[in-house]
Amino acid sequence: MVQVGEKRKEDASNRVRYLLCVDEIKREREFYRMRGLPCPKDIPPNAGELEEEKSTPDQHAESDYHRQDEQVSNYMMLVDVVVTHLELKLGVS
Numbered sequence: 001m002v003q004v005g006e007k008r009k010e011d012a013s014n015r016v017r018y019l020l021c022v023d024e025i026k027r028e029r030e031f032y033r034m035r036g037l038p039c040p041k042d043i044p045p046n047a048g049e050l051e052e053e054k055s056t057p058d059q060h061a062e063s064d065y066h067r068q069d070e071q072v073s074n075y076m077m078l079v080d081v082v083v084t085h086l087e088l089k090l091g092v093s
Helices: 004-034 047-055 059-063 065-090
Strands: none
Touching: none
16 A cells, blocks of 8 residues: 555656656747747648558568567677676686
8 A cells, every 4th residue: 555655755756757848848849949940749740641651561671570580689699608708708707
């Protein structure tokens, strides 16, 4: 069971996080306004571009994930061997 004091601290922490986010958004908009630029958060995405992206997925990237996983695995094994070798050379356990 959460005690009352802990709950108040959590609520206060959540309020501070929210206020910091709101302040950051205001500062970001002010930054773009002062430079005469549109804020990227205020620009709606172009629906036509989104549809084009969805209709033409990269087939090779979708079918080749196992190969990328294998390459990452091989790299990690190499890093492990190098680290083990260095530990032995330096006498670190």
